Amino acid sequence: MSKWYSPAWAGFLGAWMVIAAPAAAQTADPAGSTVETLHNGLLSIMRAGAAAGQAGRARQIGPVIDRTFDMPQMTRLAVGPQWTGLAPADQSALVAALRALTVAQYARNFDSFSGERFTMVPQVETRGTDKLVRTTLVVPKGSAESLVYRLRQSSGGQWKIIDVYYRNSISQLATRRADFARVLAAGGARALIAHLNELAARPR
Numbered sequence: 001m002s003k004w005y006s007p008a009w010a011g012f013l014g015a016w017m018v019i020a021a022p023a024a025a026q027t028a029d030p031a032g033s034t035v036e037t038l039h040n041g042l043l044s045i046m047r048a049g050a051a052a053g054q055a056g057r058a059r060q061i062g063p064v065i066d067r068t069f070d071m072p073q074m075t076r077l078a079v080g081p082q083w084t085g086l087a088p089a090d091q092s093a094l095v096a097a098l099r100a101l102t103v104a105q106y107a108r109n110f111d112s113f114s115g116e117r118f119t120m121v122p123q124v125e126t127r128g129t130d131k132l133v134r135t136t137l138v139v140p141k142g143s144a145e146s147l148v149y150r151l152r153q154s155s156g157g158q159w160k161i162i163d164v165y166y167r168n169s170i171s172q173l174a175t176r177r178a179d180f181a182r183v184l185a186a187g188g189a190r191a192l193i194a195h196l197n198e199l200a201a202r203p204r
Contacts, residue, residue, distance in 0.1 A: 035068070
C-alpha cells in the first residue's frame with residue numbers, strides 16, 4: 001500500500017502533496033487532462049511497486065512530472081522576490097534540485113497499490129489566469145481526502161500544475177515559500193540547493 005497517508009507522509013503533504021489514483025471521469029478541459037496524466041503516472045508506479053525499486057519508480061515518474069508540473073515557475077514562486085537577485089546558475093540548480101526532490105518523494109511514497117481510486121469534479125474552475133481542478137482520493141478502508149490542483153498556462157501553451165491544496169486549504173506553495181525563506185536567510189542559494197538535494201537523497 002502506498003505510504004502517502006501515513007504519519008510521515010502527512011508532513012510532506014503541505015509541501016508536495018499529490019495523490020495517486022486514476023480519474024473516474026474524463027474531462028475535456030486541458031487543465032483536467034494534465035491532472036489525469038499525473039494520476040495515471042502515479043498509479044503506474046504504485047502498481048510497479050517493490051519490483052521496480054525506488055530507482056525504477058523514479059525513472060518512470062520523472063517524465064510525468066516534467067509533463068505535468070511547471071517546475072521553473074514553481075521554483076520562482078517558492079523563492080519569491082529574491083529570485084531575480086540570484087545568479088542564473090543558482091536559479092537553474094534550484095529548479096533541478098526541486099525537480100529531483102519531487103521525483104524522489106513520489107518514488108519513495110507511491111510504492112504499492114491497494115485499490116486506491118480517484119474522482120475528479122468535471123467542472124474546472126477559472127480563477128483569473130489560473131484554473132482549479134478539484135479531486136478526491138478514496139482510500140480503501142480509509143477516509144476520502146480532498147485535493148485541489150492550481151494550474152497555469154505555460155509559455156508553451158500547456159496547462160501545468162503550480163500548486164496543490166490539501167484539504168482545500170493547505171497550499172504546498174505557501175509551505176515551500178516559508179521553508180525556502182528560512183534556508184535562504186541562513187545560507188543563501190547554495191544552502192537551499194544543498195538542503196533540497198539532501199532531502200531528495202534521504203531513503204525515507
